[in-house]
Amino acid sequence: DGPCFYDDGIPRFLDLFDDCGIRATFFMIGCDADLPANRERVREIVARGHEVANHSHTHPYNFRTLSREQKRSEIENADAAIAEITGTRPVGFRTPSLDVDPETLELLAENDYLYDSSIFPGPFMWAFMLYGKLFVRHDEYSLGSLVTPTAPAQPYFPQATKLHRRAAAPAAQGVSSLVEVPISVVPGIGLPFYGTLMRMLGPRVFDWSLRAFGRRKAVLLYALHLLDLVELEGSSLEEAIKTTPGVGLPFERRRDFTRHVMQGLAAAGDAIPMREFAGSYKAEQGLPSRALEA
Numbered sequence: 001d002g003p004c005f006y007d008d009g010i011p012r013f014l015d016l017f018d019d020c021g022i023r024a025t026f027f028m029i030g031c032d033a034d035l036p037a038n039r040e041r042v043r044e045i046v047a048r049g050h051e052v053a054n055h056s057h058t059h060p061y062n063f064r065t066l067s068r069e070q071k072r073s074e075i076e077n078a079d080a081a082i083a084e085i086t087g088t089r090p091v092g093f094r095t096p097s098l099d100v101d102p103e104t105l106e107l108l109a110e111n112d113y114l115y116d117s118s119i120f121p122g123p124f125m126w127a128f129m130l131y132g133k134l135f136v137r138h139d140e141y142s143l144g145s146l147v148t149p150t151a152p153a154q155p156y157f158p159q160a161t162k163l164h165r166r167a168a169a170p171a172a173q174g175v176s177s178l179v180e181v182p183i184s185v186v187p188g189i190g191l192p193f194y195g196t197l198m199r200m201l202g203p204r205v206f207d208w209s210l211r212a213f214g215r216r217k218a219v220l221l222y223a224l225h226l227l228d229l230v231e232l233e234g235s236s237l238e239e240a241i242k243t244t245p246g247v248g249l250p251f252e253r254r255r256d257f258t259r260h261v262m263q264g265l266a267a268a269g270d271a272i273p274m275r276e277f278a279g280s281y282k283a284e285q286g287l288p289s290r291a292l293e294a
Helices: 005-020 028-036 036-047 068-086 100-112 124-135 195-201 203-213 236-241 251-268 276-283
Strands: 025-028 051-054
Touching: 005 025, 005 036, 005 251, 025 028, 025 036, 028 036, 036 051, 036 068, 051 068, 051 100, 051 276, 068 100, 195 203, 203 251
Parallel strands: 025 051
Antiparallel strands: none
């Protein structure tokens, strides 16, 4: 009796993005393709000008602790499922729960991925780790290494063994040719542009954060979840998450806040899929991007 996130959330996001002139990236779990109705929604995402990227095949909550072959399977199975639907292989990846490690980036580079987006810089990441342990009810839930909050706040080429550190010579290392696009944070205080937290803090805090960030003329990545625009009233999921901070809110509040955010982002600059940004970033560094040529 729960809502279908694809049928309920995706059309609302697509209409909102159209209204605001936004083109975005949707990170897809590969096994969601098992339902024919979901495949139609994914085709609609692409037809309306957005990117579909890889979010693993089964969304394991302990991605870092998987074996190399298990990680490879999660990446490649989702890759194949997305390519079968869209006709194009994904070139971007985000680990479940941002639980990333150097081995994952190595596997992505082997599969000719253009970018990863699994880093959450800034001290609030440690608070999110605690939040996850308290409210995400999965025994194996993990939210990345304790050192990842020290990573750069703007896109960068990570070192091969220390992904939270910028590589000195990106062209010299295979792993470093992968662009890391971290979730954005407000300069100075590290407040993340993450839908759940921003919704808890309210429109005024978001507006202030956007103005503070905009003074740097930087790249801003705002992270959302389909749950932000899914109607939960009367479903079993409503009961399960009603006490979760920032999530168990009435649909109208989530809808209105998400629209406010999208209008603000659209007014602040160009909103494009991450594939396009990462390809341009590599080109600016003098590195080839086969993903853009495909």
